[in-house]
Amino acid sequence: MSSPKWMEDYVNDILLDVDDASYHRRAKAELMNHVSEEYQVLVARGYEPEEARAKVLERMGGVESLRKDYRVACLHVVSSRGRYYFRHVLIGCFLMAIVYVASFCLLAGAGYTYDARPGTPIIGNPKALLLFGCVLFTVPFGAGTLYFRKVFKYRQDRSTAITSALLFAWAGEKAAILGLSSLIYDVSIWRLPELITRISAGGDQTAPWFTVKYILATMIGCVVLGLVSGFERQRSGCRS
Amino acid sequence: MRVNKELSKGTHEIIILELLSRKDMHGYELVQEMELLSDKAFSMSQGSLYPLLHVMESKRYIDSYEETVNGRKRRCYTLTDKGRSVLAEKKNQWKVLVNAMERILGRELGEQS
Incomplete structure (x- = not known):
């Protein structure tokens, strides 16, 4: 009927x-x-x-x-669907990659160089190196956090979703650096131990971003950003 | 007497969880049961029941399945294990609230009755 x-x-x-x-x-x-x-x-x-x-x-x-x-x-x-989650993690990572490259270009435009003069060389200059590393992490990952916070606003597991998305992006960044190093040093990415040993020896552009300290600090940064942004969202959700 | 809309707002979720802990129900049945058991004190606009059910389902408190009754397809809702534990937690919170309100308003409520 x-x-x-x-x-x-x-x-x-x-x-x-x-x-x-x-x-x-x-x-x-x-x-x-x-x-x-x-x-x-x-x-x-x-x-x-x-x-x-x-x-x-x-x-x-x-x-x-x-x-x-x-x-x-x-x-x-x-937003509770798996398909939605994966689609937005990929979009977020793509946006973060763009912001990452843009930040890199801006820092280069501001006069920061790897080790050549004129400009502010970051190697042998701990303050400049720290600033460079902080900007390269906080700007793209901050932008990613804002994006993930917006798209995962209605998820029950908001903190977990944001944190895992940021960690995925973090792993992607490390993989990209490995890929770049593989091209610079002409060592296949499949010969990973040899490649990591070569990167750790330093002396090239990717070396500062593949130290144990930087890897751990950025990983912890992702977890903190994810948990804090998820927590804030839950608090404001209760108020409304 | 109908309870003030703002006052009853936070009660709908626990009522739905409680009703579904007794048996699986479809939306129309839930609304009828809610009105019947509360003597219409906790009635809600019937259309807003489904968005609430859908949000609860996305939180995995409840699950749903389709069944055909008298040639009509219906979506029935059932309580999940997570929903059961959320219900237990909410019941405890309500006990605390009711006890506190009784302590505060007890004398006044006694005088009225």
Whole structure:
């Protein structure tokens, strides 16, 4: 039996802001079932069709507030999916890579050089090296944290999602440095121990970013950023 | 008498968890049970039940499955193990709250009854 047009219109109106097709289908089926069952019960109790319709609409609630409820519920449902998580981790990592390269270019533009003059050489200058390393970590990873915080806002495991995404990006950065070193030193990436030994010996552009200290500090930085941003979100969520 | 909307807002989740701990239900049945057991004190706008159920499902408190009754497809909701432990925790919090409110309003409530 097909549903009356007013039911279809009412339900479609409520789901106007729901842009995920599978959630839309599911919510529409449930709402249609509910509305039609309530309508049939009221008609069976002796209500005139028009009265029953008005009663159903009153009991269901206002379209505006329901539209908002469904939009928020859709965000919760969609962001809890694994596919959504992986897609946004990849997008976030790509954005971070762009910011990373941009930061590198800006530092170079500001006069920081590896070891050549004129400019501020970072090798043999601990302060400049620290500043360079801090900027290279905080700017892209800070941007990544903001992005992941926004897209994982509705996830129950927000802190874990942000932290794991940042650690994935961190591992990606290390892999990229390894790849770059492999090209610089002409040592295949598959000969990993030999490559790491060569990088550790220093003397080239990637050496400062592959020390045990830098690796550990950035890894801890990712965990701290992830936990803190997730925690802050939960606090503000409780307030609202 | 209907409870003030703001006051009852935080109660819907625990009521749904409690009802689903008794048996699996679909949305329409949940609304009816909620109204019946609370003598309509805890009724909510029926349309806003489903977004709440969907959010609870995304938090893994409840799960759902489809079944066909009288040729009509329906989505039934069931409580998960996580939902069961959340319910136990929420019940404990409610006990603390109710006891505290009774201590504060006890005399006044006694006078009214």
